[in-house]
Amino acid sequence: MNAETITAAGELLIGVLVLTGASLSALGAFGLVRLPDVYLRSHAATKSATLGVLLVLAGAFLYFWLYLEHASAKLILGIVFVFMTAPVAGHLNGRAAHRTGVSLWEKSVRDDLKQTVKPGREGMNGPQGESSGD
Amino acid sequence: MTLRVLLNFPKKGWAVVKLLAVFLKELFLSGITVALQIIRPRLNVRPGIFALETGLKSDWEVTLLACLICLTPGTLTLDVSRDGRILYIHAMNIEDVELLSAQIKGSFEKAIMEVTR
Numbered sequence: 001m002n003a004e005t006i007t008a009a010g011e012l013l014i015g016v017l018v019l020t021g022a023s024l025s026a027l028g029a030f031g032l033v034r035l036p037d038v039y040l041r042s043h044a045a046t047k048s049a050t051l052g053v054l055l056v057l058a059g060a061f062l063y064f065w066l067y068l069e070h071a072s073a074k075l076i077l078g079i080v081f082v083f084m085t086a087p088v089a090g091h092l093n094g095r096a097a098h099r100t101g102v103s104l105w106e107k108s109v110r111d112d113l114k115q116t117v118k119p120g121r122e123g124m125n126g127p128q129g130e131s132s133g134d
Numbered sequence: 135m136t137l138r139v140l141l142n143f144p145k146k147g148w149a150v151v152k153l154l155a156v157f158l159k160e161l162f163l164s165g166i167t168v169a170l171q172i173i174r175p176r177l178n179v180r181p182g183i184f185a186l187e188t189g190l191k192s193d194w195e196v197t198l199l200a201c202l203i204c205l206t207p208g209t210l211t212l213d214v215s216r217d218g219r220i221l222y223i224h225a226m227n228i229e230d231v232e233l234l235s236a237q238i239k240g241s242f243e244k245a246i247m248e249v250t251r
Contacts, residue, residue, distance in 0.1 A: 024169060031172035039210065039224045040181055044172060047207030051165040087204030087211075094212045094224060098183075105181060 010066055014059045021055030024048050037105040038097045046090035053082050149248040156245045160206050168207040168226060182228045183212060186221045186235045190243060193218065195250050202242050209238075 031044025061075040171179055190196050196218045200211040208226040215222075228234055 024165065027169045027172055031168075034172065034177075036177070037181075039212075040179070040226060043168060043208060043210060043224075043226050046204075046210075047165065047168055048172075050205055051161060051207065054161075083205060087201040090204050091200065091211050094210050098212050104183070 010062075014063050014066075017055050017059035017062070021052045021057075021059065023052075024055065025052035028052060038102050039094055040105060042090055042093050046086050046093075050082060050086050054079055057082075146249065149245070153245040153249055156241050157202055157205070160202075160241060164207040164209075171226065179227045180229060181224065181226050183222055183224050184228060184231045184235070186223055186238060187219060188221055188243060189239070190246065192250070195246055196221075198246055199242055202246075203238065 025048060028044050028048025031048065032041050035041045035044055057075050057079050061072060064070050064072045064075070171177075188196060188199060190199055196214065200214060200221060203209050203211050203221070203223060210224045211221055212224050213222040214220070223238075225234060
């Protein structure tokens with residue numbers, strides 16, 4: 001009887017985890033369409049995705065572990081690799097957009113990077129251009 | 135050298151766990167904030183890019199900080215200055231730049247310093 005209750009509670013918890021993750025991913029897709037500029041869109045795309053993927057994979061891991069008695073290292077590795085690659089992709093997207101001069105949304109308040117990027121660009125074309133291969 | 139690493143292991147291990155905990159907390163809190171902002175009928179955000187001067191020194195520390203900022207919803211590292219001292223961060227909502235940078239310094243930077251030093 002007691003074990004049954006625990007099983008039911010565990011199933012409920014896993015269900016909630018996976019559903020939350022799925023709805024966060026859906027929200028991320030929605031935000032990708034809705035938000036006004038590249039930078040804000042990348043917030044929605046990469047960020048909701050990390051949390052969504054974390055929750056879905058954690059739910060799957062718990063299910064395998066508790067109900068099929070198989071601790072799946074693949075799922076953990078999946079989380080690790082998503083968390084290693086997602087920030088790099090987001091960073092490079094935003095950086096490339098800013099460097100090619102994509103403007104911010106008109107309601108943006110400030111841009112500290114604007115003044116500093118210009119000299120960096122000229123420096124890249126100059127004699128010290130070897131450090132531009134990043 | 136090896137002995138020192140071994141002796142430091144419990145302390146460092148605890149610092150790593152603490153960094154993970156801080157990161158998970160930030161991840162969930164700001165994830166929910168961003169999700170709420172997306173579903174709000176009228177978009178009520180003030181996005182912008184601000185410069186964060188970091189106290190971290192080595193490449194490793196700065197890379198880790200940039201990655202953690204990128205992973206947290208609502209903030210995105212756009213660029214790092216040549217000397218690695220200033221991070222340019224695009225934030226979804228900057229009402230108070232001082233507050234935001236103090237938050238990042240207080241949470242991530244402190245936790246990273248405990249791990250690496």
